[in-house]
Amino acid sequence: LCSDCGHNLCSSSLAIKPEIIFRYPQKDGNDFEISELGASICFPNGIKICCVKYEMHAKTLKNYSSILTNQNGKRYYMATYHYYYKLPSKEFNTNSDFCNAIDTEIKNCIINNEYIYIPSCICLLSKYPYFNQIDKCLECMRFTLENYNSNPSEIYNLITYFIKSIPIPPIGTKLFFPLPYYSEIISLNQPFYKDVILFEDNPVILLEYLSVEEITIIFRLLLFEQKILIVGNNYDAITQFTYNFTLLLYPLQ
Numbered sequence: 001l002c003s004d005c006g007h008n009l010c011s012s013s014l015a016i017k018p019e020i021i022f023r024y025p026q027k028d029g030n031d032f033e034i035s036e037l038g039a040s041i042c043f044p045n046g047i048k049i050c051c052v053k054y055e056m057h058a059k060t061l062k063n064y065s066s067i068l069t070n071q072n073g074k075r076y077y078m079a080t081y082h083y084y085y086k087l088p089s090k091e092f093n094t095n096s097d098f099c100n101a102i103d104t105e106i107k108n109c110i111i112n113n114e115y116i117y118i119p120s121c122i123c124l125l126s127k128y129p130y131f132n133q134i135d136k137c138l139e140c141m142r143f144t145l146e147n148y149n150s151n152p153s154e155i156y157n158l159i160t161y162f163i164k165s166i167p168i169p170p171i172g173t174k175l176f177f178p179l180p181y182y183s184e185i186i187s188l189n190q191p192f193y194k195d196v197i198l199f200e201d202n203p204v205i206l207l208e209y210l211s212v213e214e215i216t217i218i219f220r221l222l223l224f225e226q227k228i229l230i231v232g233n234n235y236d237a238i239t240q241f242t243y244n245f246t247l248l249l250y251p252l253q
Contacts, residue, residue: 015046024159042121050117051109064236065131077129081138084117143181206244
């Protein structure tokens with residue numbers, strides 16, 4: 001689970017409902033509404049505080065991509081960057097309802113350690129399936145948060161750059177652009193050709209998870225049943241399944 005560090009002591013604690021701390025834009029657009037559900041998409045199983053003594057023992061949290069669809073069927077593409085926010089224990093409210101409900105051993109761990117580590121997440125929503133580029137933008141935002149002490153003006157400048165300074169390239173062309181604090185030059189291709197989405201992933205990736213016989217069975221079910229529910233704990237793999245089976249179906253529309 002993306003919100004669980006995996007340590008026996010931490011895993012036995014209560015899960016906390018995630019909340020949105022900051023968002024841009026501040027108001028919803030006409031075609032999409034971001035509610036408190038947005039935080040649950042980043043942490044589907046809630047968050048659990050990691051109270052290891054040393055930061056090096058806090059395990060890496062998993063990132064993933066997903067597709068969100070509004071009531072009109074319009075798709076938005078989301079990528080997440082999960083990390084631990086390092087909070088001094090003395091700033092944590094040990095008299096809160098959460099602390100009163102947890103095990104004594106965990107509470108003592110929170111009190112006695114110098115820091116606790118709170119799972120946090122930055123996510124970006126896009127109208128275009130630029131997942132690789134979005135991941136690099138998220139890394140850039142994380143660097144800004146770490147090195148500018150979450151200075152709002154720096155974050156706003158970075159978001160403004162993403163939105164206003166990087167255009168969508170015309171069909172058949174490629175756009176190159178730099179990212180602040182990132183050494184590589186990022187490239188963009190036009191993601192649509194007519195009404196088909198051009199994903200960067202190759203359908204061959206399905207062979208990493210399924211046999212040819214299993215792919216054939218699922219493909220046949222998609223043709224006959226039209227709707228398939230895919231369930232799993234690996235959110236990124238589920239998203240890749242959805243993308244690539246959609247690509248396989250497109251020539252038959």
